[in-house]
Amino acid sequence: MLVLAAAMSQFSAAVADTAGAGGLVEEESGGRIPVRYAYVAAIGLGIVLVWTTNVFEIIALASRAFAAYYLSQALTAFQIAGHRPEGRSRRIGRIATALAAVLLIWVVIFAVPAD
Numbered sequence: 001m002l003v004l005a006a007a008m009s010q011f012s013a014a015v016a017d018t019a020g021a022g023g024l025v026e027e028e029s030g031g032r033i034p035v036r037y038a039y040v041a042a043i044g045l046g047i048v049l050v051w052t053t054n055v056f057e058i059i060a061l062a063s064r065a066f067a068a069y070y071l072s073q074a075l076t077a078f079q080i081a082g083h084r085p086e087g088r089s090r091r092i093g094r095i096a097t098a099l100a101a102v103l104l105i106w107v108v109i110f111a112v113p114a115d
Helices: 002-028 035-052 055-081 088-110
Strands: none
Touching: 002 035, 035 055, 055 088
16 A cells, blocks of 8 residues: 555646646746646656666766755755854754755765666
8 A cells, every 4th residue: 555655646746747747848938838748748758768778877867966966955044043142042043954964965976876
């Protein structure tokens, strides 16, 4: 049951990402590329990617991308924590976000595909 739930979660995310990509392509092309063609292109690229690369490499790359995004969030939080009044909560906020940033840098640099 847990494996089925995980698979359905990934399927749901894939459908949502495809829908988002189709709409984005249509919007950014100024309507020159209809959304239905953008869906076909996104799905085709996804199929090519899965069939021509190691799935674990794709997962590692995606993990690095997520880590890089969250690193930017941690750095923003570190900066915002510095604007708090002096005190314990400021120090804790800065230490926590700095630790998170270090861990995320580690993931961005050293993430490797599973074997």
